[in-house]
Amino acid sequence: MTKPADLEHPSILSGPESQFCVKLICPDCRNPIPNIVEDFTSGDYVCGDCGLVLGDRIIDTRSEWRTFANEDGDDPSRVGNAANPFLDGAQLDTMIARGGDSGSGMARNLNRTQGRTTAQRNERNLVQAYKEISALCDAYDMPRSIVDIAKQLYKKVEDDNLLRGKNSDAIIAACIFLACRQEGAPRTFKEICALTKVDRKDIGRTFKFLKSKLGTNAGTTSSDDLIARFCSNLNLSSETRIITRQLTQKAKDMEHISGKNPVSIASACIYMASHLVGDGREARAISEIAGIGEATIKATYKILHANRANVLTPEILARSPKASESNLVAP
Numbered sequence: 648m649t650k651p652a653d654l655e656h657p658s659i660l661s662g663p664e665s666q667f668c669v670k671l672i673c674p675d676c677r678n679p680i681p682n683i684v685e686d687f688t689s690g691d692y693v694c695g696d697c698g699l700v701l702g703d704r705i706i707d708t709r710s711e712w713r714t715f716a717n718e719d720g721d722d723p724s725r726v727g728n729a730a731n732p733f734l735d736g737a738q739l740d741t742m743i744a745r746g747g748d749s750g751s752g753m754a755r756n757l758n759r760t761q762g763r764t765t766a767q768r769n770e771r772n773l774v775q776a777y778k779e780i781s782a783l784c785d786a787y788d789m790p791r792s793i794v795d796i797a798k799q800l801y802k803k804v805e806d807d808n809l810l811r812g813k814n815s816d817a818i819i820a821a822c823i824f825l826a827c828r829q830e831g832a833p834r835t836f837k838e839i840c841a842l843t844k845v846d847r848k849d850i851g852r853t854f855k856f857l858k859s860k861l862g863t864n865a866g867t868t869s870s871d872d873l874i875a876r877f878c879s880n881l882n883l884s885s886e887t888r889i890i891t892r893q894l895t896q897k898a899k900d901m902e903h904i905s906g907k908n909p910v911s912i913a914s915a916c917i918y919m920a921s922h923l924v925g926d927g928r929e930a931r932a933i934s935e936i937a938g939i940g941e942a943t944i945k946a947t948y949k950i951l952h953a954n955r956a957n958v959l960t961p962e963i964l965a966r967s968p969k970a971s972e973s974n975l976v977a978p
Contacts, residue, residue, distance in 0.1 A: 675699050733777060733798045734770060776801055780819055783842055787834075789827070796826035800863070809860055813853065820845045821853040825865060833868040835910055837938030870895040870913040873937075877917055880936045881928050886967040891920040893966070894951070897958045903950050910937050915947035922976055923959070924969045949978035 672681040673694040682695035685705065692702035743758045777798050784794045800822040804810060810818060820843040827834045840847045858865045871892060878888045894916040898904045904912060914937040921928045930941040930948075937944075951958055952975065964970045 671701070673697060673699055673701065733802050734773060773802065773805060776815065776819060780823065783819070783823060787838075787842060789823075789832070790830070793823070793826045793830050793832065796829055797822045800825055800857070800861070803861055803863075804857065807860065809857070813856075814845070814849060816843060816845050817849040817853040818857075819843065820850045821857050824850060824854055825857065825863065828865055828868065829863075831872065833872050835868075835873070835938045868909050870899070870909040870916070873910060873913045874917070877913060877933070877936050881917065881921075881932065883917070883921060883926065883928070884924070887917075887920050887924055887926060890923065890963055890966050890970065891916045893960075893963050894920055894958060897960070897963075898951060901950070901954060901958075904947065907947060908939070908943075910939050911943050911947050913937070914939060914944045915951055918944055918948050919951050919958075919975065922974055923971070924967045925971075925974050926969075927974075927976070945978060952978045 670681060671683060671692075672678060673683075673696065676694060676696050676699075678696060683701065684693045684695045686693050687705070687707040690704050690707075691700050692705060693700055744754060780797050780801065781794055784797065797819075801819065804818055804822070820839050823843070824834065824836070824839045827839075834842075836847050836850055839845075839850055843850075854865075857863075874888065874891050874895065878891060883891075891913070895912060898912050898916060914933050918928065918930060918933055930944045933944055934941045955972065955975065959972055964972070
């Protein structure tokens, strides 16, 4: 016969523990030091002294050490992979392992047949696209947030049936380009082109198409967003980086420069700042990093040099003891 266990009144406890502790004791033995045994085999709480069942259907909270590996090895997991938020459905499909058939090849054939019959084509395409997005972003050490946003954009393109008649590689490139902009870490078209091996014009057309169809925030690219990365790739000092940012702010207010490409402005300001502090970089080196022509850099620099009296303020010159207007090269 099962009797309910008594909860001993906390007042019999001594010390500060009396306000928080509750002891489970056997109602028959009334032993002040209870000997309660958890029998996980039968799922009962049992008094170790008299054998009275104090509770039933208890849950075993201990770790599961049984192995579920298909082959020899340690695999104590009891569940499958985590659900992928970028895929539809319950994702509870049964997968037939490839190994474990003593080399007969039967498991591999069954795995292949089951994959053809149950897996949906759209899901396979999504998985393949996600793998490609992850691999491309990892090549440029992009943060996880950019990878996830690019996958979300691609999933939205797939759901809206916008892939029809479009190059999938260009779609992936445009999604990465959009994700970088939305996360405040924009990349130039040339950088995405070099990463994905997709023509620059195709990326531009696809980017405009997705921007209009998805109605998503495409973000903007400013010179300040590019300066840190360009200066780092050119091994320029922090002083040069700060001066470049200040030059950029001055250049934006100039009539002949305000409407130019942010990449051109950033490159010309880097060219000017590096020479100003005596650590000049050639226009060719900046061109390779920024992805624009040398002529464009020098044309923008020519405007800055012509207005150097307004651009090079005492505040900018005071940023570095090496800064001197005499260090500037003639355009």
